[in-house]
Amino acid sequence: MKVTDNGVILDAVDLGILEALQENAKQTYTEIGRRLGVAHSTVYDRIRRLEAYGIIKKYTTVIDVEKIGLRNVTAIMTIFTDPKQSEEVAEKVSEFPEVLEVYTSLSEELLIIAKVVAEDQERLHSFIANRVAPLPGVLRIRTSIITKKFKEEAVRVRNSLADKIKLINSSGENRGRR
Amino acid sequence: MNRREVERILRKVPREKAFYFFTSIGNYTGESAASLGEFVEKLKTVNSKSLEFHLHRGDFEKWVADTLEDKELAEEIGVLRRVPSLMGENLRRKLHFIVSRRHDQLKSLF
Structure with missing residues (x-):
């Protein structure tokens, strides 16, 4: 059981549903229910x-x-700010x-880190020069253009239910062996 | 050139129209100029890589022509851009000379 920051209580079925939907959001309620061992109406509710x-946004x-x-240039823009x-x-x-993602970071200085896409390098530069640099509070900007992507994943719900089932099964197997 | 035209070239532009000095694509130095007078001053101190980057892209000419509306100075900078292998402090000296001379000339007119 997990209690979220908003006080919502999530049990293993909720987490299992989230995990299943993150893998494939087109699964039917029946398929998810079968996987988790609950009725499709439960999944629906x-x-x-x-x-x-x-929680599902x-x-x-x-x-x-x-x-x-659509060939885009993707870059990570680090903005040093007042x-x-x-x-x-x-x-x-x-x-x-x-701008696709924006984060703040406290390292030696206060930074804003943003992921930016543009059609090409010229448009990327034009965007940063004409829209970002003039913002009050921007001190300087460092931009790294991404040349190759090795991995891109969203944060995944890791439901312990599947692990628990495996654990129960394996302990059953162990008992059977004795 | 009448007084109004001179004042227009020498005016201070809003920050979104200012010139922002970069050293390469997306890398902003933190230096900017919002008038011809500020531009002259920044040319003395800004990283010479930034001068090379903008000169060869034609950014200085474009800003001077489109924002300050000084076609004459833009043309002079354009001539400089076509000088082969003009770099570093040599570029700074020549660019600063051209721009500060124009600035002084306009200031002395009225």
Whole structure:
């Protein structure tokens, strides 16, 4: 059982549903129910509850953009900011459609780290020069253009249920061997 | 050139129209200029890599022509851009000379 920051209690079935949906959101309630050993109506109710609490935020599709001819330049932009204006800079940067992810970081200086996409290097530069650099509070910017992607995964729910089932099964096997 | 045109070239532009000095794609130095006077000053101190980056891309000419609306200075910078292997401190000296001369000339007109 897991209690979220919002006080929502999630049990092994909830976590199992989340794990199953992260693997394949097109699975039917019956398929998920069969996998978890619960009725499809239970799966339906639990999913509605997870949606209502905002734990399931949305269902989306992962597209291989290169296969449809969309060749983009992706870059990691590190923005050094005036600490007093860092929040405002992060909020403004988050509003740009070219920016996919925005984080703040406290290393030696207060930084904003953002993942940016553009159609090509020239458009990337133009965006940073014309939209980001002029923001009040931006001190300087370092940008690294990504040349090759080795891995990209969202944070996955790791349900201990599957592990528990395996554990029960293996202990049963061990007992049988005795 | 009338007084209004000179004042227009020498005016301070809003920060979104200022010139932002980069050393390469997406790498902003933290230096910017919002007027021809500020531009002259920054040319003295900004990283020479930044001068090379912008000169060869034609960014200086574009900003001077489109934002400050000084076609004459833009053309002079364009001539400099076409000088082969102009780099580092040599580039800084020549660019600063051209821009500061124009700035002084405009300031002395009225």
